[in-house]
Amino acid sequence: MISAYSDDNGFNIVEYSPIELPKNALSYEISLAVDVENTFTHNIQRVLLDNARFAKDLDEMVPSKIPVIGFMGELSFIYIKDDETNEYKLLESWNSKLGKELFLTFDEKKPKFFENAIESFRTTCTSVIHITFKS
Known part of the structure; x- marks a missing residue:
């Protein structure tokens, strides 16, 4: 999975970085957030059955x-x-x-x-x- 975002014009990539997904999961719960300073964060949790x-x-x-x-x-x-x-x-x-x-x-x-x-x-x-x- 890749995390990337562009500047105001939508063409120039500001940040591009890989995100490693947790191993051994059936699916993932992904939360994304951007704060007031335009800092991007993510949280990825693996989902398994009980x-x-x-x-x-x-x-x-x-x-x-x-x-x-x-x-x-x-x-x-x-x-x-x-x-x-x-x-x-x-x-x-x-x-x-x-x-x-x-x-x-x-x-x-x-x-x-x-x-x-x-x-x-x-x-x-x-x-x-x-x-x-x-x-």
Whole structure:
């Protein structure tokens, strides 16, 4: 992400600097401010789901302890029973608390999934399935 602003004419860049986003986030909450002296400041907070809370709810809702797939936007999360605690936990191999993006593409002979399908979505979006589940 880049922070930049121009002078009064709108063409000359006064300041141009990169802003590093926090790692491991589902999304970001960004606040921008300009004070009376035209000093620009920003505050960036990472946003994560309360997956631990949902896992506790699953313990009550699903007594059989079968694996559960949760969806949020274009992300999926897989919860499995922890053999030691007998409670639900996020599947580490499914990117744990960050989940996996739900993209499938059929623009080549062999379908692509998840990260491999995202580039097709960004460039052509002609043979990609996403946001299949609506609430």
